[in-house]
Amino acid sequence: MESIEHDLYLNPICIGLLLLAISLWMYKRQGRAKLPPGPWHIPFVGNPWELASDPDLRKSLRRLHMQYGDIYRLYMGPKLAVVISGYEAIKEVFVKRGGEFSDRPDSLISTLIFENQGLHSTAGEIWKEHRKFILTTLRNFGFGKTSLEGKIHTEVTILLSKIAKQNEKPFQFLHLVQTSVSNVINAMIFGEHFKHDDPKFKKVMTLLDETLENTGPHNLVVFFPFLRYLPGDMFHVKMTLRNVKYVEGFIGDLIDKHMENFDENKIEDFTDAFLLKMKSARNQKDSIFTKKxxxxxxxxxxxxxxxTTTTTITWAILYLAAKQDIQGRVFREINEIVGTDRLPSLQDKLKLVYTEAFIMEILRACTILPVSLAHTCSVDLKIQDFDIPKGTTLLPDIDSVLFDPKIWGDPEEFRPERFIDQKGNLLKPEEFIPFFTGRRNCVGESLARMELDLFIPALVQRYEFLPPEGTTLDIKEIDGVFGITHKPKPFEIRAIVRKKETN
Ligand code: HEM
Incomplete structure (x- = not known):
């Protein structure tokens, strides 16, 4: 007992000293380098307050961008981070020189949750091979294909009936849509569908939510990893580990079930395809296709x-309820092109120009990931005139592109029309990068776009979304919560069944 207590006291001190030594070495190295400009910082502490200076992370980023330009430095504890802002700089670093800046740094998420495995957290050959496998396999199981449309329609229909059960009374939209969206991924990965009231699945959703809310850049452990060794759980690290263990147990059970029933002549979902790959790679030394x-x-x-997808649909419903004129226009278009007797399909997407522009404007104006996932480089490099020492954390500021007045003119205004040209065709500006760009862009973009194109029009086709009776919604007053994603604070909404037109 005594020795355990002793260890608990020793660990933070030893780790603190080790970090101090590493920091001193890093400062000495960086002292000689020509680093990008940035705000002052306290040695070893950094300047974590810079990103937390406003509850809206985007405002802090905009202030820093204005003050220091497209490429500036911050310190996360002793660790150097360089923020890359503006479309041209992002293109230069992550597209033109993507090969040099596509590694992932150690972070709370990479190390703690993913143990440097999984697609997010790997780099180099493992990442390349896994990414290729994931993209090919998911494409085979439906990404961007109509075969997936049926599965998404099933989830849309269930969601519509769950909303009907709210009897036009105010309800929390997010939880209902979250189960439906997660079930689309379940269908592709496991061929499973979970009921909205399945207690185990509900718990998985809640734990994932809790985990993502607590591992964003606002958690001091992100800057000072040694804090996780302090007694108690002030920084929610133990909770995060408990949650991940539960979720992985849930995933592990589904994988075991697949292993028991595995038939290599019947490959029906992503897990089957991975198990087949595992089998064929079994005799290879150091195979990267393992159960873990x-x-x-x-x-x-x-x-x-x-x-991400749940958050986008939730923002869409909130904006529709707040902006009745836009909701009316979206509904009129759907009513004219699809009618009300069948669900909107992927074929309709080409004709639903205003609806599509509305979805794009949601992805732009709500900046679901204001800062993309962190990147790093594995050797010393230069960006423009600045030295970027190996291991620097690079933060791509997506918000700076999606809100750049030089690109959008009036980025603060919510205006779907910006994505429609004078002839009524949809515009796809190359600066529209909510899914990021370059070789590490979002692997699930096609799936996300399909879900948004099938869920949002179907919801508007069936229901009119309104704020609770006696209240009004001013979108400028609605705060977002910044974890890993930017999502709206919990809100209630009414869904009123649209009357069929009789004439
Ligand atoms: C509206 C929905 C979504 C948005 C806005 C979004 C956005 C992003 C962004 C900005 C990145 C970071 C790229 C980087 O800098 O490394 C990313 C990565 C990623 N996304 Fe998405 N995403 C969405 C939906 C999805 C879906 C539906 C899936 C999967 C089924 C998915 C899977 C991934 C994965 C695995 C990565 C990591 C890729 C890598 O490290 O190579 N995303 N996403």
Missing amino acids: QLRKIVLSLFVAGAE
């Missing part, structure tokens, strides 16, 4: 796929 990798990759797809 599968668990972490599935976790990657769940974490990245469910939260």
